[in-house]
Amino acid sequence: MRNSIFKALAHPARRQVLALLRKGPRLAGDLAAEFESSWPTMSRHLAVLKAADLITAERHGNQILYRVNTSVLEDAATALLGLIGSDNGDDELKEAAE
Amino acid sequence: MRNSIFKALAHPARRQVLALLRKGPRLAGDLAAEFESSWPTMSRHLAVLKAADLITAERHGNQILYRVNTSVLEDAATALLGLIGSDNGDDELKEAAE
DNA sequence: TCGCTAATTAGTCTTTTCGCTAATTAGAGT
DNA sequence: ACTCTAATTAGCGAAAAGACTAATTAGCGA
Numbered sequence: 001m002r003n004s005i006f007k008a009l010a011h012p013a014r015r016q017v018l019a020l021l022r023k024g025p026r027l028a029g030d031l032a033a034e035f036e037s038s039w040p041t042m043s044r045h046l047a048v049l050k051a052a053d054l055i056t057a058e059r060h061g062n063q064i065l066y067r068v069n070t071s072v073l074e075d076a077a078t079a080l081l082g083l084i085g086s087d088n089g090d091d092e093l094k095e096a097a098e
Numbered sequence: 099m100r101n102s103i104f105k106a107l108a109h110p111a112r113r114q115v116l117a118l119l120r121k122g123p124r125l126a127g128d129l130a131a132e133f134e135s136s137w138p139t140m141s142r143h144l145a146v147l148k149a150a151d152l153i154t155a156e157r158h159g160n161q162i163l164y165r166v167n168t169s170v171l172e173d174a175a176t177a178l179l180g181l182i183g184s185d186n187g188d189d190e191l192k193e194a195a196e
Numbered sequence: 197t198c199g200c201t202a203a204t205t206a207g208t209c210t211t212t213t214c215g216c217t218a219a220t221t222a223g224a225g226t
Numbered sequence: 227a228c229t230c231t232a233a234t235t236a237g238c239g240a241a242a243a244g245a246c247t248a249a250t251t252a253g254c255g256a
Contacts, residue, residue, distance in 0.1 A: 003110050010108040011214085012101050015181065022183040028233060041215050043234055048213095062223050062232055073182050080107075080175035083116050084168055109244085126203060139245050141204055146243095160202055160253050198256090205250065212243070220235065226228085 001052070005076050008052035013037065014045050018068055021055060025067035028057075099151070103174050106150035111135065112143050116166055119153060123165035126155075 008014055013035060020026060020034060032042035046066060049055045053072050058065045106112055111133060118124060118132060130140035144164060147153045151170045156163045 003108075006104070006113070007108045007213095009178075010101075010105045015104070015177075018181045022181055029231090032233090037214090038216060039232090040217080040234075044214080047234080059222090064233065068181075070182055073178060077175055077178035077182065080171060080178060083113075083120050083166070084171050084175065105243095127201095130203090135244090136246060137202095138204075138247080142244080145204080157252090162203065199254105200256105201252100201254085203250100203252080205248105207246105207248085209246085210244085212241100214239105214241075216238085216240100218236085218238105220233100222233080223231090225230085 002075070002079065004052040005054060005072065008048050008054055009076065011045065011048075013042070014049055017042075017045060017049060017066075018054065018073065021066060021068040025058075025065050027060075028064045028066060031066060100173070100177060102150040103152065103170065106146050106152055107174065109143065109146075111140070112147055115140075115143060115147060116152065116171070119164060119166040123156075123163050125158075126162045126164060129164060 009018075016035075017031060020031060028043065028046060029039070031046070032039045035042055037045075046055065046057075050057055050066075054069055055066050056069055058067070114133075115129060118129060126141065126144060127137070129144070130137045133140055135143075144153065144155075148155055148164075152167055153164050154167055156165070
């Protein structure tokens, strides 16, 4: 679902999560501590990112390790670049209307 | 202002507008005719894209010609690529070795 | 000025998103 | 089983987004 990807990218906190995960996988709590929002709020942001397949969750005992899903992020970037260049990438972005 | 860009990209109709404008500038009404939504609704979408500076409007007598602002779109794509972290691609070798 | 067309803005409503607190699940350790 | 910690889910209210109809602006031509 490409639409959910761009929707997920629409929130600054979620983009910042991706920026943090870019440097390496992190635990949910560790991640949440970086933000001012409450922990449940961050958990929801993570859920949105996960639903868009932009990140993956991996349980390690008591805690959950998140890592960025680079290929999906690449897809989004490619889709954007498709809007610029005149190469094919035409119906890349037309997804079912909501 | 970057946030408004990603927010603008969050709606499929708006991405499709950009896809149409990629092939060349178009009149507002001509553009609106491509969609099933009402004309005012499309006008709003165009306003959102314009507020994000993703498109520019140019009045030609009675009608308004829209064209895509490629550089801003490039900025967004670059921002996405920045989240992937391919500042230099050398890290890929490390990961492959693991 | 009047009428016509193109497009936006106003106003209202419904749906979605966001962020909080409180409650709940899940696992590890005792 | 009990408890502590990690994290999510539930539930609520506020804010924003989306889409519609109706009203309005802007420009052209007779």
